[in-house]
Amino acid sequence: MEYISLSDYLKEKYNTKVYKLSLTSGCTCPNRDGTISTGGCIFCSEGGSGDFAAKGLSIEKQIADAKSLVDSKISSKIPPEERKYIAYFQSFTNTYGDQERLIKLFDEVLSFKEIVGLSIGTRPDCLTDEMVNYLSLANKNKEIWVELGLQTIHENTARLINRGYELNVFEDAYKRLTDAGLKVVVHIILGLPGETEDDMLATVKYLATFNPTLFGVKLQLLHVLKGTKLSEMYEENPFHIFELEEYCNLVVKCLKLLPRETIIHRLTGDGPKKLLIAPMWSGNKKLVLNTMRKIVAKS
Ligand code: SF4
Numbered sequence: 001m002e003y004i005s006l007s008d009y010l011k012e013k014y015n016t017k018v019y020k021l022s023l024t025s026g027c028t029c030p031n032r033d034g035t036i037s038t039g040g041c042i043f044c045s046e047g048g049s050g051d052f053a054a055k056g057l058s059i060e061k062q063i064a065d066a067k068s069l070v071d072s073k074i075s076s077k078i079p080p081e082e083r084k085y086i087a088y089f090q091s092f093t094n095t096y097g098d099q100e101r102l103i104k105l106f107d108e109v110l111s112f113k114e115i116v117g118l119s120i121g122t123r124p125d126c127l128t129d130e131m132v133n134y135l136s137l138a139n140k141n142k143e144i145w146v147e148l149g150l151q152t153i154h155e156n157t158a159r160l161i162n163r164g165y166e167l168n169v170f171e172d173a174y175k176r177l178t179d180a181g182l183k184v185v186v187h188i189i190l191g192l193p194g195e196t197e198d199d200m201l202a203t204v205k206y207l208a209t210f211n212p213t214l215f216g217v218k219l220q221l222l223h224v225l226k227g228t229k230l231s232e233m234y235e236e237n238p239f240h241i242f243e244l245e246e247y248c249n250l251v252v253k254c255l256k257l258l259p260r261e262t263i264i265h266r267l268t269g270d271g272p273k274k275l276l277i278a279p280m281w282s283g284n285k286k287l288v289l290n291t292m293r294k295i296v297a298k299s
Contacts, residue, residue: 001299003255006216006265010086014116016078020088021066021115023059025105029093030126036164041151042229043161043189043222045275047091059108063087063115087112088119090147096126103134110142117143119185124148124173125165136180145216146177147185147265153203157192162229174210183215185265190250191222193230193239197250204254211259219254219264221247223271224278231277241278244288248295255296267292 010018032040057065067085074083087109095102109115118138127146135144150170152158158166177184186207190200207217221242224234233239242250251267258264273283282288 001252001255001296003258003296004261004263006263009263014084016082016084017074018084018086018116019070019074020119021063021070021085022088022090023062023066023109024091025089025094025102026056027092027094027097027102030096030123031093031162031164036125037162039162039229041149041161041163042233043225045225045228045272047272059105063109063112083114084116085112085114086117086119087115088121090119090121092121093123093126094120095122095128095131095146099128099130102131106134106138110138115142117145119145119147121147121149121187123165124150124170127173127176132176132180132182135177135182139180139182143183145183145185147187147216147218148173149187150203150207151187151189152192152195152199153206154195154199157195157199160194161192178213184213185216185218185263186214187218187220189220189222190247190254191240191242193233197253200250201253201257204257208258208262211262214259214262216263216265217258218266218269219251220266220269221279221282223269223276223282225271225275226277227275234278244279244281244291245295247279248292251292252296252299256299 007017029040030036032038032044070085071080071083106118106120110118120135135146138144148170151161151163153167155166174184188203188207204217207214224231224241247268255264268282268288270282270285276283
């Protein structure tokens with residue numbers, strides 16, 4: 001089966017492969033700092049659901065470091081002046097905190113010529129009008145994606161995972177963002193404890209109803225990571241963890257439910273290997289990609 005991957009979209013739009021630079025905004029999260037709760041979502045590791053970006057460095061240094069990391073993998077056939085990047089703020093809640101500081105930070109990032117867009121991971125309950133207005137204006141020059149961690153539409157699961165907001169909060173944020181012309185990417189998790197396959201597919205069907213404004217979806221395999229509440233639950237009462245092929249088959253079902261034009265930003269996701277408890281196969285990126293490719297191709 002065919003679908004539009006993020007790299008297809010970027011290649012078509014920018015006429016070259018575009019690379020992501022993982023950056024950190026210095027934000028925390030209201031679901032961890034005590035504003036909503038102190039525990040955070042039960043699957044969230046200490047790195048705030050993104051354990052790759054450097055902390056405590058200036059944004060110029062972060063960009064330089066992230067670029068040299070990425071550049072080491074880029075073919076020397078693409079000269080440095082032709083390379084393009086998306087700045088990606090994934091960890092924690094990147095619109096939470098001093099709005100003036102964050103706007104200045106995003107402005108600074110967007111001032112780099114080679115950075116063609118900005119991807120901001122956040123919570124739907126952390127979007128001030130000031131931020132939405134700023135992002136909407138910035139979006140006129142370079143593309144801005146706002147990534148909302150929905151995970152599930154089911155309120156009982158949302159409570160179990162301590163998401164800390166209800167579905168109508170997501171709906172309101174989605175509307176405000178799309179009304180402002182912004183591109184929204186929705187992050188969902190497959191394999192949350194207590195959810196059946198039908199529950200997961202219901203979340204995907206729900207997202208499909210947002211078309212034509214649904215820009216992107218990120219499908220994330222549930223990872224059980226060390227040091228999380230989820231790992232304690234898993235040890236006390238092990239719940240079902242997907243086998244690789246089982247997961248790939250489910251992903252195919254999800255892709256079939258989504259509108260053809262929705263951009264698929266991710267099919268699995270890889271957690272930090274040093275923290276991974278289950279499923280261990282997800283640490284073998286090559287195996288996962290090859291198996292996924294085969295199963296998607298024959299579907
Ligand atoms: S909202 Fe994000 S950063 Fe905050 S606890 Fe949940 S997963 Fe972690």
